[in-house]
Amino acid sequence: MTSEVNAAPGRDSGEAATGPAGPAGPAGPAGPAELRRRARVLAVLCAMQLMIILDGTVVTVALPTIQADLGFSQAGLAWVMNSYLIAFAGLLLLAGRLGDLLGSKRVFLAGLALFTAASLVCGIATNAETLIAGRFAQGVGGALASAVILGMIVGLYPAPGEQARAMGVYSFTSAGGASVGLVVGGVITQTVGWHWAFLVNVPIGLVALLLAARLITTGRGLGLAQGADLLGAVLVTAGLSLAVYTIVQTAEPHAETGRTLLLAGIALVLLAGFVLRQARAAQPLLALRIFRDRQVSVANVVVVLMFAAGFGFQFMTALYLQRVLGFDSLATGLAFLPGPVTIGLMSLFVAGRLTVRFGSRKVLLAGLTAFFAALVLLGQAPVDGQYWLHVAPVLTLMGAGMGVAIPSAIMLAMSGAEATDAGLASGLNNTAQQAGAAVGTAVLATLAASRTTERLGAGAPEVAALRDGYSLAFLVAAAFVLAAIALTATQLKPKA
Template identity: 75%
Template sequence: MVAEVVGQGVAGRAKALVVLCVMQLMIILDGTVVTVALPTIQRDLGFSQAGLAWVMNSYLIAFAGLLLLAGRIGDLIGSKRVFLAGLGLFTAASLLCGLANSAEDLIAGRFLQGVGGALASAVILGMIVNLYPAPGEQARAMGVYSFTAASGASIGLILGGVITQTIGWHWAFLINVPIGLAALAFAVRLLARQTGLGLGKGADVLGAILVTAGLSAGIYTIVQTAEPTASLPRTLVLAAVSVLLLAAFVLRQTRVANPLLSLHIFRRRQLTVANVVVVLLFAAGFGFQFTTALYVQKVLGYDSLTTGLAFLPAPLMNAVMSLSIAPRLTVRFGPRTMLLAGLTAFLGALLWISQAPVDGSYVVNVAPVLAVMGAGIGLAIPAAIMLAMAGADPADAGLASGLNNTAQQAGAAIGTAVLATLAASTTSDRLSQGASDVSALRDGYSAAWLTAAGFVLAALVLATLSRRE
């Protein structure tokens, strides 16, 4: 079902884990490395404030919508072939993004990056679970993975700031080309060839089209509400199209011989709740980073380089927590307790920064928030993933892996769209009421942070109720 990795001893498994996490890091980095460059990209390519979110969302939507199909194709023709094809497409698309001279070119390139990222990333979680089936080892491995997934986003902000300030935003994409080529060389050497089930087993291409189109329509419905041309009838029509497409996808999964998503998996309550929590957690996390980077630049007045460096407390605390403390606590107290603790810390961080003033201080209003958020994420993400994977039957490990990856990326896309749009619309309303530019921006970001806090609170309630069952 997934690619086998050369070497099955302790050293072989460790090398495999490093390779998998390096690949995932590269994909995650690209999802956020451009965040601090967004004001420069907006100015150079003429994006609107709400349309700017599509630099992120065009990537995330393709990634989220195609993960399930990518995993299924891996089952059919062999995971290594799909992985290498995705990594190659991701690298080529990065070159296209780096050479983009218009908003349309950049969005198209980002969408292709998302397709390549989905192909390359689809089986990683399932491979880690198969490599480390014992609870203690799996907790440590998931700690490494969650550090890659969570801190990779923050590291991307730092790297993006350095690149934008020194050599220009185009290189935030072009730097992927040599890294991608090196990653391809290592993948060819370290991943063993696998024979798939055969194309005769079928892949639900129509299902993938329906779920991707439905998600895209839903995200666009949210984003376009901040545009001057938005209207209630138009918004309702777009929302109805999204719902109908997603409903058609669900209906198809109940009737097709080889479904993209076997709905029986949702009978496992723990798996279902854990994946909903993952959606809410990633929606809050990615939306938080998107709006906080803009707050630091547009309200506090930081340049791209300083903005990137300002996010350093998050990956540092995440590393300490997810790589060292969280695995030991998880073994002792269990993943549910760690999930509740992490969500509580993240909620506190969001409520804290929502009160940041126009003349806020980095030391008081930003740095402590990033540190607490990093610690909370370091506890919550590995715990949520472990609960999701533990809730699946062994025969559904690949499906559970693709579903969890889809939950992560769908949450990131939805969160970025919702919070960016809410911030833009709130800012516009405050400006129309006579507020200053900086004050209106701060109010917009505060509204976004409070909404993110609502996401985390909902996840906390779900996790608490699930614990009582």
Template identity: 75%
Template sequence: MTATIEPTSHTSPAQPGRARALAVLCVMQLMIILDATVVTVALPTIQSDLGFSQAGLAWVMNSYLIAFAGLLLLAGRIGDLIGSKQVFLAGLAVFTAASLLCGVATSSEVLIAGRFLQGVGGALASAVILGMIVGLYPAPADQARAMGVYGFTSAGGASIGLILGGVITQTVGWHWSFLINVPIGIVSLVVATRLLNSRRGLGLSKGADVLGAVLVTAGLSLSVYTIVQTAEPTADLPRTLVLAAAAVALLTAFVLRQARAAEPLLSLHIFRNRQVTTANLVVVLLFAAGFGFQFMTALYLQRVLSFDSLHTGLAFLPAPVLGGVMSLFIGPRLIARFGARALLLVGLTALLAALLVMSQAPVNGSYLTNVVVPLLLMGVGSGVGIPAAIMLAMSGAEPGDAGLASGLNNTAQQAGAAVGTAVLATLAASRTAGRVADGATTITALRDGYSIAFVAASAFVVVALFVGTTLLLRYRGRP
């Protein structure tokens, strides 16, 4: 899979059109990130209004995650074949239309269908965004600043989504958590059509590797489904093992297919570059832990500390504010002085501290005592860690592999967030159910479920720190 790089030789670093194009791409990325989190604080209200069961409510999140994670690689390859601008616009259009469907939903079935379509549109657009940004800003200094903006969009978007979701749900209703995307999406479509460079793709005759696309889409989707279905009352171990084996078999067949295909979706030679491979592994773990932190902290505030939607959203304000300062202003300067590897380790350490502190939050905790410090640590960790990880993944690739590396990195981000959130949410639900069965009160069982999820996310970061330290020591000559 490669992400099509748009030609930019005619564009100077100061040309305002390029900044506006970056803004359009980041707006779409922000919409994607927002939509993955904005409904979190609205879930109790949605459950009440549409009559969801507790098990069924999880599919408001899961239907989006399954479609999103499953289609990323295929969407990236389509971008190569027909052009990244075309795929971006198609994804934006599908996402906008699906948001309208979610916003007018009056039944649980319609909302779940709309969320699935949002995942499809999000995958189409997201798969080509990073490659287009790299093409817009090929110079290292300019690219560092652009990655800072993109990093803030990715890291701050989750917290902003929780804030926005809380405000909207409490003031005008949960429907507007989706409907707000419609005017933004329409304006973005008009602007993107005019601003983004268009480049002819390779052509469908170059091969879409249909078999590879089917294998990876089915394998990734089944992987996410296998994880999330374990929290359902009907789940059992034999069924889960069969599903897991089928997912592994599909993904193994995909890898074997890529090794032999004339025009593979994902050229396996990129994994011979150790820095690219290692950095992308860190990205997967970083996004899995970071998005898990956002999701679990929101649930802790609502279901343990009894915050309403508005106050849950506002409670997250310290994280995006500090994260924005770090990623937009302080982080690029620190990376220039100390290098991306050092800043990556700083970011991971801050995130680890945030998760460990939250894992100890008690039933009778308070926002100021138990939550503010982890949110500030999260802001620092994401503000410097995410841009540094992305830069390491991109800078390690050879110039001829820039598009392939950008597509791989974007897939690592989105798959890490999707699969990580599914794993942690499922682990929390299972732990909570077990504690209730043991006789614990509901609020204690919920707290225990969230605590174990925070510990699991901490384990993700510990592995990322180990891998990142190896990266730091091995590639001293790289940025």
């Protein structure tokens, strides 16, 4: 978050705390005109977040069509998603720091403009290389814009009740948007073609640019002289990118163990170099002092696990519907509707009230438990499964869990930081979300592909082999969520 957004998350048992005002002005009671302005700013910020999240998932149901049109390999197809997610995850920390230095409005507008231009590149892509390059550029633009959104929301709504409701809107945008992307992707792919999944961003992005320039009012940043740690950004981006590439390429038919181990070792060295750089740099990209607070550290690990399971769950469920149950792109997109509908109801109308009454930690535990149950149930879905029996109830249960878990986890991750580290906490939380999504998708896709190959080699029918691969991925995702439950129950203790 930026220096001009001074609202600090609190340090209580989980509810958001008060703090000085951010871009909304004074933290005291606001008049009707100011409340309307804050609502409009929140709408613009969430609209951009929705675009970012949509493009992380909107192509999922179009992957078979994209693969046929552009000649992707099965394992390489994951890079249509991962090139976007890795750029996003690797650059969020740098983007957050740039927000501190240049001002959140400038960074937000720059990211929105780049994202819109990159969407045009993806929309006119005629080969795999252009599409991946465009997706990477989208990730860069998305990182710039998204890195400052959380901080601006905290500044807009410093009061606990208002902030909980605003976080519910933001969480619905993030969690619900991911599921809505699957619906939109299916409709677009089936009707006008997958290219329009990207081209539709162009007019929306232009309108959002005009509104953001007019509505968002923030102060000046600290100035570039304070330093942005470009070396640290290079190390963490390269390390994350190589780590995910290493995971993905293990699913290739002729992957060599020695080469895989070498790449994994290099990725670890790069990430270790990033940590050392942060410990010694005068102006670190990620000040390691933030990890002294257990709540910040543990809550962000929980976020990583949640998003690793959540994005992988959506990716695998889309493939299960298409390749096992025989759904087309449109039917697959519509099949996901119970998820975003339930997420919307829970995050917009229930999560805030539950958080104020019971605290973020208890609400997070309840949401994670529901999500865990959904993954275990889907892991048992048969080859001849029925949508209304084996899929729709699971998506509804997942939506209920994620609709309350995500805002609670974000508030816990933000509430442990001091006022001076609010921007750092925002960037770290966004990085945790996107790194979890990228690594989780890569891990689950690789495990599913490997299991399917193994079953085919043993003589299993293709559909049964595919189902076995997806079932394994669902159960591993459930293990991620179980680990998040354990950490929340044992390590996220209420603060006095």
